[in-house]
Amino acid sequence: MAAPGPWGDRRQRRIGLLGGSFNPAHPGHRHVAQRALHMLRLDQVWLLVSPGNPLKPRAGMAPFAERLASATAIGDGVRVIATGIEAAIGERYSARTLERLSQLFPRTRFVWIIGADNLWQLPRWRQWRDLARRTPIAVLPRPGWTRKALQGAAAATLRRARRAPAALLQAPDAGWALIPAREHPASATALRRAAARRAETPAAAEAAEPLFVAGMRR
């Protein structure tokens, strides 16, 4: 399978993987991708659109093609690119995805990128310890989650594997680092709620119209 981008073979390439539902994609994703790209001197960040997060309900999840298009729209097509490779290889558990990607791209060093909310949630992921043992993890701050995640179970279990950001990709073994970044407030949940409110507004206005007209007559 071809990598989703043009490559030179001059050295081991470094790819950041920002896995997500992208339901929809938003500027918070772009911020996280660009910050990781810059701070970890990555060649690219792949926005890895999940065929279905194992921990999220299917109800309310937009079709895969729609989410892939949404992620594509926030990338730049060169350094930050969306990919549906997880669906193509038939994986949705991240530990398995990483194992398969390492087989498919043996000369690539992958870094798993997550927001602080997902560091907090990590112990609920399948084979999360294997994932953390094999793959460097870059954690980006997120409003309401950063401090909580640093005090959570994953951070405690992995405390000896915590690295300074600059050291994350220097060591041959995996580890994790909190990447200094401004907290970005965007969230897909907030966007979906806002869209639902907007969708309700015309209907609500229509429903209120007879009352308004009646009120005018009185």
Ligand SMILES: Nc1ncnc2c1ncn2[C@@H]1O[C@H](COP(=O)(O)OP(=O)(O)OP(=O)(O)O)[C@@H](O)[C@H]1O
């Ligand atoms: N504003 C943000 N700051 C930091 N990390 C973020 C931000 N938005 C998303 N992420 C991270 O990007 C990855 C993909 O996120 P996802 O597509 O689920 O978006 P989301 O806004 O968290 O969605 P939802 O609100 O539906 O859970 C996750 O690791 C998540 O933590």
Ligand SMILES: O=C(O)c1ccc[n+]([C@@H]2O[C@H](COP(=O)([O-])O)[C@@H](O)[C@H]2O)c1
């Ligand atoms: O492997 C798991 O058990 C697992 C459980 C929950 C989430 N994930 C992955 O975490 C990434 C972020 O998911 P999300 O829905 O929060 O954007 C995405 O790549 C998911 O597939 C993975």
